[in-house]
Amino acid sequence: MPRSLRARKLENAVGLAVIVALAIASVLPLIHILYMVIVRGVEAIARIGLYRFLTEPPHPFDPQNPGGIGPALVGSLELSGLAIAVATLIALPASVLIAEFRGSRISRGTLLLALTLVEFPTILVGLTVYAVLVDHVVGGYNMLAGAVALTLVILPYMAVQASEALRGVPEGVREAAYSLGATRLKTVYALIAPAARRGILVGILIGLARAAGETAPLLFTVGGAYEGYHLCLYKVGGAVPLMIYQFIQMPYKPAQDLAWGAALVLMTIIVGVMLLARLLVKEVKIL
Amino acid sequence: MTGYALEVRDLRVTLSGKRILDGVSFRCPEATVTAVMGPSGTGKSTMLRAINRLLDLNPEAIVEGDILIHGRSVWEMEPYEVRRRATMVFQDPNPFPHMSIYDNVAVGPRLHGLARSKRELDEIVRWALERAMLWDEVKDRLGDPPSKLSGGQRQRLSLARALAVKPEILLLDEPTANVDPVNAVKIEEAIRSLVREEGITVVFVTHMPSQAVRVSDYLVFLYDGHVVEQGPSREVALNPSNPLTEKFFRGEL
Amino acid sequence: MNGGPLSRLLRRVRGVRSRDDERFLLLHLPASLTLLLVILAMLGVFIAYSIPVISREGFHVFTDTTWRAVEGDPQAEWYGLLPAIYGSVYTSLIAVLIAAPLSVSLAVALEELTPRRLRGSLSLLTDLMAATPTIIYGLWGLAFLAPHMYPILSWLSSHASWIPLFSKHPSSGYTIATAGVLLAVMSTPFAAAVIREAYSMIPLSIREAAYSLGATRLEVIRILLGMVKPSIVAGLALAFARAVGETVAVSLVIGNSMTITPSVTDSGVTVSSLIASQFGNAGFYHYMTSALFAGGLVIFAIGLAVNVAAVWYMKKWEEKVMGVAP
Numbered sequence: 105m106p107r108s109l110r111a112r113k114l115e116n117a118v119g120l121a122v123i124v125a126l127a128i129a130s131v132l133p134l135i136h137i138l139y140m141v142i143v144r145g146v147e148a149i150a151r152i153g154l155y156r157f158l159t160e161p162p163h164p165f166d167p168q169n170p171g172g173i174g175p176a177l178v179g180s181l182e183l184s185g186l187a188i189a190v191a192t193l194i195a196l197p198a199s200v201l202i203a204e205f206r207g208s209r210i211s212r213g214t215l216l217l218a219l220t221l222v223e224f225p226t227i228l229v230g231l232t233v234y235a236v237l238v239d240h241v242v243g244g245y246n247m248l249a250g251a252v253a254l255t256l257v258i259l260p261y262m263a264v265q266a267s268e269a270l271r272g273v274p275e276g277v278r279e280a281a282y283s284l285g286a287t288r289l290k291t292v293y294a295l296i297a298p299a300a301r302r303g304i305l306v307g308i309l310i311g312l313a314r315a316a317g318e319t320a321p322l323l324f325t326v327g328g329a330y331e332g333y334h335l336c337l338y339k340v341g342g343a344v345p346l347m348i349y350q351f352i353q354m355p356y357k358p359a360q361d362l363a364w365g366a367a368l369v370l371m372t373i374i375v376g377v378m379l380l381a382r383l384l385v386k387e388v389k390i391l
Numbered sequence: 392m393t394g395y396a397l398e399v400r401d402l403r404v405t406l407s408g409k410r411i412l413d414g415v416s417f418r419c420p421e422a423t424v425t426a427v428m429g430p431s432g433t434g435k436s437t438m439l440r441a442i443n444r445l446l447d448l449n450p451e452a453i454v455e456g457d458i459l460i461h462g463r464s465v466w467e468m469e470p471y472e473v474r475r476r477a478t479m480v481f482q483d484p485n486p487f488p489h490m491s492i493y494d495n496v497a498v499g500p501r502l503h504g505l506a507r508s509k510r511e512l513d514e515i516v517r518w519a520l521e522r523a524m525l526w527d528e529v530k531d532r533l534g535d536p537p538s539k540l541s542g543g544q545r546q547r548l549s550l551a552r553a554l555a556v557k558p559e560i561l562l563l564d565e566p567t568a569n570v571d572p573v574n575a576v577k578i579e580e581a582i583r584s585l586v587r588e589e590g591i592t593v594v595f596v597t598h599m600p601s602q603a604v605r606v607s608d609y610l611v612f613l614y615d616g617h618v619v620e621q622g623p624s625r626e627v628a629l630n631p632s633n634p635l636t637e638k639f640f641r642g643e644l
Numbered sequence: 645m646n647g648g649p650l651s652r653l654l655r656r657v658r659g660v661r662s663r664d665d666e667r668f669l670l671l672h673l674p675a676s677l678t679l680l681l682v683i684l685a686m687l688g689v690f691i692a693y694s695i696p697v698i699s700r701e702g703f704h705v706f707t708d709t710t711w712r713a714v715e716g717d718p719q720a721e722w723y724g725l726l727p728a729i730y731g732s733v734y735t736s737l738i739a740v741l742i743a744a745p746l747s748v749s750l751a752v753a754l755e756e757l758t759p760r761r762l763r764g765s766l767s768l769l770t771d772l773m774a775a776t777p778t779i780i781y782g783l784w785g786l787a788f789l790a791p792h793m794y795p796i797l798s799w800l801s802s803h804a805s806w807i808p809l810f811s812k813h814p815s816s817g818y819t820i821a822t823a824g825v826l827l828a829v830m831s832t833p834f835a836a837a838v839i840r841e842a843y844s845m846i847p848l849s850i851r852e853a854a855y856s857l858g859a860t861r862l863e864v865i866r867i868l869l870g871m872v873k874p875s876i877v878a879g880l881a882l883a884f885a886r887a888v889g890e891t892v893a894v895s896l897v898i899g900n901s902m903t904i905t906p907s908v909t910d911s912g913v914t915v916s917s918l919i920a921s922q923f924g925n926a927g928f929y930h931y932m933t934s935a936l937f938a939g940g941l942v943i944f945a946i947g948l949a950v951n952v953a954a955v956w957y958m959k960k961w962e963e964k965v966m967g968v969a970p
Contacts (some may be wrong), residue, residue, distance in 0.1 A: 107504030112860055119756065119862035127753035130746040130836070133829045134773045137784045143788075198675035207667065208658035210676065217679040223882065223951045225889020227916050228686060230939050234691040256682055263679070288668040310775070317777025320891040320916075324923055330621060345779045349816070349892050352783055367783055378775055382768055445852055451759065475858025485849040489871045499857040500865065549853070556857050 138371070142323045145368025148361040157365055162330050164351055164359035173366045175330050176347040181327070182247065182335060183343055184315040189256035191315075192308055195259050199266035199304075200292055206271070215267065221260035229256045230321035238325060245327025248337040253321035258311035265310065268297065269303025313377040317370060319345040344370050395459070395475065396421040396592035397442070397560050402456035404434070404441050408447070411437045413616040418558075419609070422566070422590040425580065426607030426624065428597055434616045435483070435596040439562045442594070443479045444470040460560065475503060477560035478553045482568050484545035486537035486552065493533035495548055496520060499556035512580045513553055522589070523551035524581045543574025550581065560592045561585070567602070579606050600640045604628045612636050614644070645903045690944055697723060700931060705938050711902045719931035725915065725939050731820065732914040732943070736887035737893065738824030739831055740880050747835035747883075748876060752865055754836075755843045757877035773833035782893035785826040790817030792895050797821055798910045812907035817898035821908035826897055827890060831883035838879030843870040846895035850886070878954040885950040889943055891916040915939040 148170075149157045155173035164170070198214055205211040230253050237249040273296055281295035297304065323326075327340030330349055334341040344366050352363040397419040404412040411434045419425045437446070446452040448468050458465045465473045478499075486495045496516045499505075503543050506512035520526040521562075525547040529540070537545055546566060553561065563582070567575035583606065585591045597603050603610060603624075609625040612620045612635075620627060620636045631637045638644050654666045656689055672853055697705050701723065750770065775790025796819035800810040854864040869876070899911025900921050919936045926932040 106797040107502075109469060112471070112863075113469065116860040116862040119865075121747045121871070123752055123865075124757060126746055126749035127757075128830075130750045131769055131773065133784070134769065136778065136788070137776065137780060140788060141780065154870055166933065194678050195674050196675075197672045198679060200667075201676050204672075205657055205659045210657055210669075210673075214676040214679060217676070217683060219952060219955065220948070221679060221682060223885060223947065224686070225886070225891070225916065225943055225947055227889060227891040227919060228690070228944055228947075230941055232686045232689045232938065234650055235693055235937075236685070236703060259682075260679065263675075288672065292668075313775050317775075317779065319779045320920070323891070338726050344891075345777055348779050348783060349896075352786060352896070363783065367780055371780060374777065375772065376950045378768070378772055382771075386764075417674075440852075443856055445855055448851075448855065460788045471855075471860050471863075474856050476856065479852075479856040479858075481849055482851065483849055485847070487850065487853070487871065489865065489873070502857065502859050502863050552853075552857065553825045 128191055139366050141364070141371050144361075144364035145371075146194050148365035149368065151361070154239060157367070160347055162331060162347075162351070162359075162362050164354055164362060167358050170358035173330075173344060173369065175333050176342045176344045176366065178333055179247065179326070179334070179341045179367065180316055180343040180345075182341070183251050183254055183322075184312060186251040187190065187258060187315045188308060190251070190255045191259040191262050191311060194255075194261035195266055195307070195311075196297075196304070197378050198263040200297070202263070202267035203270035204288075204292060208257075214263050215264070218260040218263045218267075221256075224260075225320075226253075226257050226318055227323070228241045228319040229253050230324045231301060232256075233321070234324035242338055243341045245325065246338050247259065247326055247341040250326035250341070250343065251337070253325050254318060257318055257321050258314050260304045260312065262307045263309045265307030266300075266304045269300040269307065270302060271300045306385050309381045309384075313374050316373050316377075317345055319349050321331055322346045394421070396461060397425075397594065398457075398459040398462075399438075399442065400408060400457040400459070402438065402441060402454070402458065404437055404446065404455075405453040406437065407451040408555035410453040410522070411616055412441070415613065415618050417609075417611045417618060418563075419592050419594060419619055421592055422586055423608040424586055424593040424606055425594055425609040425611060426595045426603035427611045427613055428600055428603035428639070430639070431598050433613050435598075435613055436564050438613070439479060439564050439594065442477055443481070443562055444473045464530070475499075475556050476558055477562055478556055478558040479562040479564065479623055480550050480553050480566050482565040484542060484549050484569070486540075486545055486548045486611060488536065488538060491534045492529050492534075492540070492548060494535060495537060496551050496555045499552060503556060505555075514555060515557075516551075519551040522554050522581060522585055523547045524577045525551055531540075542569045543577070546570050546574065547578060550578065554585070558591065560594065563593060563595045565596055567596065568598075582606060600642070612639060614639070682727050686944070690937055690941045693843065693847050693934055694941050695934070697859055697931050697934035697938050705737050705935060706942065708903075709904060713925075713929050714931055715928055721929055721931045723931060723935035723938075724916075725935065725942065727904050728915040728918045728939060729942055730904050731898070731912040732888050732916070732946075735820055735823045735898070735912070735914055736826055736884050738821070739827030739887045740884045742825065742828035743832045743835050743883055744876075746832045747879065747892055748869065750832060750836040751839035751843055752869070756842055756861075756865055770833050770836065774837060778830065778890060778893045779831050780894040781826060785822065785893055785897040789826055790819075793817045793819065793822045793825065801907075801909045807907050808906040812905060812910040814909040814911075816899065816911070818897055819909055820898065820905075820912040823898040823914070824908065825910070826893055827887040829888055830893065831889065834886065835876075835879040835883040838882060839872065839876050842875030843868065846871060849928060878958045881954040881957075885947045885954075886897050888914075888946050888950075889908050889916060891920050895920040915943050 152172060158177060159174040160172035161175050162171040202211050202215045218324060233249050233253040247307060277299050278296055281291050281312050309373050316347055328346050329340040330342045330347060348363045349368050350361040395418045400416050402412050402415040429435055440446050440456050441454050444465060446454050460476055496519050497512055500512055500515050503532055506515055537548055567578050582593055586593055595606050607624045610624045611618055615634055622631045651666055652667055654660050657669060660666060660669055685855045705723055706725055710722050710724045753765060764837040773929040797814045797819060801813045804810045854867045894914050895917035898917055900913050900917060901911045902913055919939055923936055926936055
């Protein structure tokens with residue numbers, strides 16, 4: 105018996121409604137997270153004022169004067185800045201290798217390595233860097249180890265993203281660039297890479313967002329010290345996400361408030377970076 | 392009832408602000424082949440998509456005018472009812488790559504619940520494949536994916552898939568344009584016998600005047616979104632009344 | 645250098661045809677080697693650091709359930725990772741089971757049902773979901789999800805305790821179920837992105853073919869989902885591997901107790917949450933650091949196996965179904 109049109113119409117309506125409902129359900133948590141971070145974060149920051157919150161060291165046990173996240177913020181800037189700089193210096197040539205020698209085994213191998221590393225749990229990167237830099241080279245928690253760990257976390261992502269951007273450069277542009285007769289090095293870095301600059305920049309921005317937000321690679325590397333400004337690379341230091349992780353577990357209200365305030369600062373950075381990336385390209389790939 | 396399987400009345404289509412069809416009208420008597428011919432880019436594919444209501448999917452498309460299937464306006468029906476009754480075969484073979492040959496043909500009857508049992512479904516699949524002149528070549532490997540077929544076989548599989556929903560009207564969009572000559576002949580043959588023996592009404596879009604004359608009972612010459620000339624194929628072919636039609640037959644358009 | 649052994653080696657790479665090309669390739673090789681070195685270093689570190697505990701306990705470190713840390717007496721120490729391995733797999737499975745319908749729906753809704761005008765802002769939202777740091781999810785899990793899961797889970801355990809899943813009455817909201825739900829929330833945007841990418845690759849002609857047969861919208865979606873099924877499997881597999889490796893968010897909500905239980909209303913532990921919570925004290929014991937690295941080795945192995953399988957599966961499918969040349 106033919107299935108009646110009415111039954112199929114009903115099934116269609118119900119099915120589509122379920123899909124839409126589930127899709128909405130899957131984004132609701134994020135909206136609630138944003139709401140909570142804003143409400144609690146604003147509350148925490150308002151108590152002391154934005155400027156003091158961003159610059160003063162924390163007093164997690166002092167309800168009268170809880171202080172701010174200054175040292176952690178500076179630590180995060182130091183770690184992310186270093187990580188982005190070093191990761192770009194390695195990721196860009198790696199991506200050029202992937203894109204320029206397309207079809208060769210070395211290009212495919214490099215891409216496969218990068219894709220594998222992208223999916224590696226960041227806790228493993230942190231443990232590896234701990235074993236080498238903390239346990240053996242320096243002999244104690246240090247900021248350098250944190251910067252290296254973050255570099256290794258974002259490096260493969262940035263290499264993949266940049267290689268895709270380079271691959272998107274039209275063949276015509278490539279041929280025109282090469283026809284000018286410059287060395288391959290000049291041709292690629294002066295003419296072809298700039299044609300892909302938006303995509304490469306987006307990769308760097310997303311890398312920055314990840315470097316600023318990662319916690320697990322820092323657990324076993326930087327140590328977590330927030331009382332003063334620790335900029336020395338061979339000494340312990342702190343970072344915003346690590347501070348959130350450590351302070352939220354303390355049974356003291358001021359410490360937890362500091363964590364929420366820090367979360368708002370972190371989310372503001374992430375959202376800002378994402379919007380900037382979105383201005384540059386239509387589709388942002390975060391995988 | 393009008394006695395016509397398909398009537399197109401003053402069809403006007405705008406795509407992204409560009410007028411593609413500007414008042415197209417023609418009628419297809421039941422169990423005949425109407426060839427819609429014209430140079431490429433003249434709106435033939437758009438016209439088929441309008442009849443099949445595939446343009447519903449394109450938010451940029453504005454469709455005006457009326458299309459009647461056996462006297463009933465397509466605007467009064469659900470789009471999926473329209474598409475089942477007047478189903479379409481496309482220029483490029485497009486079988487579902489993840490389904491076996493059998494499942495490709497069976498997917499339509501399954502959607503519409505046309506078979507009560509596995510045996511009935513087998514019957515429909517066999518009938519459709521035979522009608523598309525593909526049965527003998529694939530009967531022993533119905534479980535294979537379509538990627539194992541040649542381009543021409545894939546196009547006949549697309550035809551069989553369309554036939555299996557038991558349409559009243561078949562809309563063919565240059566079905567032999569990307570197919571080798573041997574397969575093209577088979578497809579043309581299959582279509583003629585479908586019309587003769589199964590009473591299906593066919594709209595056959597082509598940019599080749601020779602093919603249009605060869606396959607059709609009626610000719611519609613479409614040029615730049617307008618119907619320039621239409622009538623029984625023989626008449627139009629032997630005595631084109633419009634100089635444009637003559638030019639098209641001489642291959643000058 | 646011309647014609648030397650190095651030159652001959654470099655010329656074997658496709659696309660190297662001149663001295664200029666050779667120099668260019670040579671300059672870029674270190675970047676590629678860095679990636680190789682990182683993977684090898686990771687593997688080397690995890691094997692080297694696991695050796696002490698493995699040479700003492702043998703394979704039991706992966707199959708035993710006892711976790712005994714004794715200060716000052718290395719001979720009395722004993723570490724079994726099974727509860728943590730069990731917890732990692734269990735919570736990740738729960739996460740994937742919940743994320744499956746959510747991520748498929750999210751992908752379909754964005755690709756198929758969202759008007760073009762809204763698509764931009766909606767995909768910004770999902771991008772943001774994927775970019776939100778895990779610590780933020782953890783914070784939310786700790787402060788909102790866990791306390792709100794508690795009454796639900798206690799109700800379930802008092803009314804449906806005959807189901808093994810709810811056999812234990814929860815002592816708090818910090819449970820296996822909470823970790824699973826939190827992981828599901830975190831992995832949904834990621835799995836959805838993988839599915840979306842494949843879905844958007846479906847050629848228009850295939851979509852038109854489905855519609856032209858008279859399929860309803862839902863039926864077309866079903867046919868097209870059948871076509872991208874491998875990407876759904878791969879996306880969920882990758883999400884599973886990520887969930888296994890997820891650390892801070894899970895460690896904040898799972899309760900960290902070394903037990904093996906089918907009851908999702910009980911607290912548990914995962915390998916990564918165990919590492920996160922114990923690593924700070926591990927220095928006081930002789931074998932604990934090594935045991936934690938052995939746990940890392942397990943995550944390493946699970947992640948690598950799932951990733952390689954998923955990537956391989958997708959490639960096969962792209963070649964076969966999508967007709968993409970290898």
